[in-house]
Amino acid sequence: MRASQFFISTLKEAPADAEVVSHKLMLRAGLIKRVSAGIYTYMPMGLRVIRKVEQIIREEMNRAGAIELLMPVIQPAELWQETGRWDKMGPELMRVKDRHDRDFIVQPTSEEVITDVARSEIKSYRQLPLNFYHIQTKFRDERRPRFGVMRGREFTMKDAYSFHANQADLAREYQNMYDAYTRIFTRLGLNFRAVAADNGAIGGSGSHEFHVIAETGEDVLAYCPQSSYGANLEQAEAHSLLATRAAPAQPLAKTATPGQSKCEAVAAYLQLPLTQTVKSIVLAVDEADETGKITPRIWLLLLRGDHELNEVKVGKVPGLAGFRFATEVEIMAHFGCIPGYLGPLQTQQPVQLVVDRTVANMSDFVCGANAADYHYTGVNWGRDLPEPEIIADLRNVTAGEPSPDGAGTIALCRGIEVGHVFQLGTRYSVAMKATFLDEQGKPQPLLMGCYGIGVTRLLGAAIEQNHDERGMIWPTAMAPFTVALCPVGYDRNEMVKTATDQLYTALQAAGLEVLLDDRGERPGAMFADMELLGIPHRITLGERGLKEGLVEYVQRAHIQQEPCKLGLDQVLPALLAALAPIQPVSH
Amino acid sequence: MRASQFFISTLKEAPADAEVVSHKLMLRAGLIKRVSAGIYTYMPMGLRVIRKVEQIIREEMNRAGAIELLMPVIQPAELWQETGRWDKMGPELMRVKDRHDRDFIVQPTSEEVITDVARSEIKSYRQLPLNFYHIQTKFRDERRPRFGVMRGREFTMKDAYSFHANQADLAREYQNMYDAYTRIFTRLGLNFRAVAADNGAIGGSGSHEFHVIAETGEDVLAYCPQSSYGANLEQAEAHSLLATRAAPAQPLAKTATPGQSKCEAVAAYLQLPLTQTVKSIVLAVDEADETGKITPRIWLLLLRGDHELNEVKVGKVPGLAGFRFATEVEIMAHFGCIPGYLGPLQTQQPVQLVVDRTVANMSDFVCGANAADYHYTGVNWGRDLPEPEIIADLRNVTAGEPSPDGAGTIALCRGIEVGHVFQLGTRYSVAMKATFLDEQGKPQPLLMGCYGIGVTRLLGAAIEQNHDERGMIWPTAMAPFTVALCPVGYDRNEMVKTATDQLYTALQAAGLEVLLDDRGERPGAMFADMELLGIPHRITLGERGLKEGLVEYVQRAHIQQEPCKLGLDQVLPALLAALAPIQPVSH
Known part of the structure; x- marks a missing residue:
């Protein structure tokens, strides 16, 4: 993509009301534009990141056997009354009346609609298991929307709902989704951790949260570096730090x-x-x-x-x-x-x-x-x-105490919740009479699991984890573009223009997503924009170097290092070599 | 895709309240499921069609230089008050209050939000022209939703908005979008016609509608088979059918x-x-x-x-x-x-x-x-x-009268509007004070065009145009799958299973989207489902034929014809040959 044919809009300073670094950087880099509190337009650069995230989620959900459909944003109140959520949910549930004064909601999740689909479509255990998902706009009327896309009101979420004939099969699919989530966050290039979670209000047994690790995270996670143990601090079990009680030695x-x-x-x-x-x-x-x-x-x-x-x-x-x-x-x-x-x-x-x-x-x-x-x-x-x-057990676990699994000592870190897997059980199917006929021909309530990923929230979380004072540092899989071509004097130097155009064509032909900065900006402004935008690889082409057939290459993650000089024909091999390790593993 | 791992849910009879054939067939074929009046879940088979349509639209919009972003579904009333549409639009505009009692709407289109983006982002004529689009969920609270996805309340629309420094450039982009729309509907494989349209309430000068031709269409179109003339009947100019007035010959x-x-x-x-x-x-x-x-x-x-x-x-x-x-x-x-x-x-x-x-x-x-x-x-x-x-001019033009362009005679047909291109002019930019600095440094209101395609509506329109008594007949580009493999006895005959699996692998490797019907249905039920679903190509594999190395091949569009017998190794070449003509032309 040529920058002149795209839309780049960066700011020197972030608006004063942005509280966290990801929000500031997303506004400064022109990824989002505020429409109302907690409601954003995703500008072209931001939408590219969303699409990358969605694509990886879709591929891994499909690979795991889940089937995509699309449930509506506006849903009738009747379904929500059946499960009691119409009454139970507070003002964060956005309610709306249609022209005939009938009640609807703007969906925050879709348990009711999918259970309604299931009760009419699933007749027999022979149709089970099934796992449906959609990637759809959600709305949660937060009392105080903030942190940009991390606690917005309108957001995009992937939510999946699975249906099972028995608990063992639900547990199997729960693990299947856990594994799919692990692949998704791994492919996105994020440092993350899955922890046992408190079920909170949603009910059911068995649930894990997936957190992107970031110092600015709102949640505290307890984990054991020596084992796979991990839990949200809210949930991490704390044992007695004293194995036995000593005899009294002092008077009262x-x-x-x-x-x-x-x-x-x-x-x-x-x-x-x-x-x-x-x-x-x-x-x-x-x-x-x-x-x-x-x-x-x-x-x-x-x-x-x-x-x-x-x-x-x-x-x-x-x-x-x-x-x-x-x-x-x-x-x-x-x-x-x-x-x-x-x-x-x-x-x-x-x-x-x-x-x-x-x-x-x-x-x-x-x-x-x-x-x-x-x-x-x-x-x-x-x-x-x-x-x-x-x-x-009344207390939070502390760093350094023995891990509850006995495998080492507890460490603490902060995280941003970006995914959640639940074993819902029959909470919704009983309320909505969603049954199937078992092998004996007897109606049984469907067992359900649900599995969510905050798509737009992931953008904020990834930036909280990956940034420096110059801007964002996208993991390659999420980056809006993989390579930035920065020609110095593109608009006035024939040698620079020719070499840049040839390299642009060659890199695109190799399937790389290239942003050619042909806007005619000065080098400083050009570099600042590409660093703010967090494009993982940058090639700078200037007359002096090109006279010797050389360009400069630097990775965003190592921006402090001296750029390395490459011959023009070394650029593609160098980029492919740098990109190779992050190619997804085929499962 | 193996049918056993997908979700197929067909009905023998359509629900009684479906009025038109596309609605009936979409319900019968399990493409959609009703959630509320005019609100549907797009089931997996239906979503596949939507994704195909979206992808073609996206490719052609990008090719035409438009830039994708994503504007929100829930939009603040203030913007709609600025343009007066908050007051002017009736109950079809869905209004909603947030927890703080502030007014919002569920977007039916996004002129206000994009104009708000433009007024803050566009400073100078140097940034122009720009054309932004998004593909997003819309809501229009129809008084009487009907005809399934053709007049639903929640629907998906692609809407684009362009910004220009002068009328000539707006006219150029208008033609550019007209050409892009022509490519889109051509690639979708639809018989369509662009006609001059009445602007209706939206205002501005210059507008064309794109109609899918169908006998069941609500609109009447006047066109000239001998020329490119076409207009919505509402708009088609009618000249005097008498060139001159004869002298009186009778007494009063x-x-x-x-x-x-x-x-x-x-x-x-x-x-x-x-x-x-x-x-x-x-x-x-x-x-x-x-x-x-x-x-x-x-x-x-x-x-x-x-x-x-x-x-x-x-x-x-x-x-x-x-x-x-x-x-x-x-x-x-x-x-x-x-x-x-x-x-x-x-x-x-x-x-x-x-x-x-x-x-x-x-x-x-x-x-x-x-x-x-x-x-x-x-x-x-x-x-x-x-x-x-x-x-x-007070009358409708009639079939057989001279075309207004003098190039032939008028013919009439019925159509379903699926696209619309408008020259909006300064209607929104003046109301919202969206200006740019011209070459003299003087602020001028932005000239705007807007360009819509009803994505979900296209499904209904395509079916209205392409169906028979057995079901839908998808144009290949829109079909949820290109080829149906129908093995007879897949679950019990080793020869059939082996040949089917090999063919399935070979067709998939060639990039074809294959639905392998491994559900173990009887041939009659299997054929009926694939015909109802309108899969363009069907290969039937049975023991008798396979003993001679032969399978049966029939196209959905020619389902009445005798299936042709093909050797197993002729299947792929035959399919590729049949598909070749519809491959998109590179522009």
Whole structure:
């Protein structure tokens, strides 16, 4: 493609409201243009990247045996009422009425429509398994759209839905999709990690998230570099860091800790390790009695001083679903003390105690004394307190602790979720009466899996992972063009023009996607644009070099290095050699 | 593709509510599945056809120099308010509010968004011309969606928008797009015709429609088989069929025509040719005076008895915009006579007369006498009536009359509109202040063209044109698969299975898109499905033939003919020979 026949529109500065680097760079490079909050036009350069991503997804989905179809953007409310999502989903579900005042939604996903297809099309186990997917525009009315395409409102998603006669077959297809996703993100050239995920609201059993690793990611991932273990921090199981509980060695003592309300401060003041302290977290669950009267039940959670509360895990403790943090009034009423000095001993009113696994094995520990400016030291289970009744995993895992699979130690990194595979089970098929006849001729609900990839989000994630101060550094498979040809003096120097045109023709004939910068820009502006755009390979042609038959070649990823000089006929072989390793492996 | 790994779902009978053959066949063949009125899921077989159409459109748009981008489905109301379309468009514009109660629309087209892109991106005449297109989901909330994908509510459209510094360049690009559309519909293998079109509501000058020719088409097209002349009947100019007016030869006579109120009846009763009669059509235009009081002005239109009124042309007569047919009360008040015997002589109150071009040259004609059961015969302009003051083209052209370009005679056919090219001019750029700096550095409004193709509608139109009682007959370029392999006994006969697998591999290796029917259906069901699906070429493999090394080959378009017998190694050459003529011509 000649730049003069394409549309390149770059900016020196990014608009001030762009918060993250990918958003800034996509605006600066002219990949997207804002239409409304979280709604973008994908400009020609951006659309080329989308098409590359879509093509790789399509190839691998087809290879995995999934069948492409296309479900509509506007979907009737009736289907969403059948599954209850019409009522359950909040304002992020965009609702619209047609001219006859009938309710519709702008689809965020398509479980309902595909289940409607399945219930009319699938009669018998003989038709199973089936896996349908589409790549389609989605809408999610985010309260605060931001981060450009990473949390937009209108976005493109690939969503697949599989149907099975039994759990074993669902598990098989789940692994098949997991493998396809692994191939997709590998082919895209991204550093990624699949982690076990919390199912969240969507329900079902078994789910993994695929994350692009990036320092700016919103999610924290726990993984084991020595094994395949990986989980979203929300989900990663934390075992007790103390295998057994040591016998008490200290007497219980009420110790003055004036003004020391945080565990770190208490430990420093008492010259004890932080791991000897226990923090108290007070929660409330509002419980309604038969008359509808709501009474808050107060819970006290104990965590080791150096540990962080994991709210997802807390919500799974029986009785704690829907918890909230207690108010100061509630705390005063139950503990007779201000926050900062709370503990399990001598509470003013009874509270429900939940103890983290590690705390349950601690001895001689320090905790608040339910009196301002005082802590107890030398606290011991069974002696100063009853043995804990409820022991649960309440904390985030930490870097360096043993991996739950016993194969090494935990490391943490940040990631951007770009894919998700779920075993949905019968959540939708039961609600919508989507059944098939089994081998005995008995109707059974279809077992379902669902598998999503955020196509447009991948652009942002890839840039968060691959950029420098000059701009984007596209992995070759995602790059809008593979090679930039930058002739110096194309519009005025016959030798440069001739050599450039010949090389352009030769590279195109070899199947490379070449962007010939024939705009007549000065070298500095030309290089800056190609670096901002992140074109992986750049060939510079100038009169001086060409007199010796030489051009300059530099890779975007190694832009700091001195360009290497190549003879004109070495360019194609050099590029092909550089591109060879990333060619997709045939499976 | 093996049928067992694809998804084929055919029905014996079409749902009763499908009105037209394409809708019936698309449902029966499982190309689409209804989600809501005018909203469909494109099933795998249907999506394959869409992808073929999109690919050809994309190739030809790119070849023509247009640049692909992607504008959003959900667009902010502000842009639509700037152009006035927010107010002007009726309920067919789907409106939606986001969670913050801000107004949006579900796009039916994208003039506003692309003009917004242009006004921020285009600064100088040096950047022009530019032509952007996208292929995107559209929504038009039709009052009565029907005819399947031909008048659906959600549909896929390719829309392009070009920007120019002057009218000459707009005209050049308009022709460029006209040529690209010609290549697109030619490559799709459709019998089509481009005709001059009425601009309708969208405004601007110069527009052509591209129609797929089909007996079931909603539009009537006038064209000249001897030349390139073509126009939508609404638009086709009708000249006077009488070059000059003959001198009066008959006296004016009030003649009894008891009960004969139609021209045909009057002509028969009076034993005169129908072409000697004139029909009277009474219209009203409601005109408001300064106080806002509305008074209807009554118009009398005269057409030759065998001619049809063209309402689009009527609306263009100065003063007749917004006309309606007069009520019987209004007619009685102005003519003192019931409809059926009305005429221009001796009206009770003055009416505004408009005379069709042909009528203006008639002499000795017959018209109503404004008295029940009476007509005047021998009526002549200048003698019995003043010379007509307003002469206009009021009628539809008729088959067999001279073509307006003088190159032959008019023929009529029916068509389905699938494409439209417009010269928009500055309608949107002026409203949205989209300007560029001209060579003198002066801001000028951008000149615009717009160019649409109904992608999903093309499926319906192609089927309306290409079908028989067995099903669809896809042109090769649109067919979901090119070749159907139908083995008889694939699941139980080793010789059949081996030969089929080898042929399947060989045809695929040659780049043909093959559907191997390995479902184990009986031959009759297999043939019926492949005929319904309209796969252009079918190879049948059976044990008896294979013993002699022979298979049967038949083309869907000639399904009535006896299949021809081919040696196994003749199949590929025969198919390639049959496909050769439709390979796209390189431009």
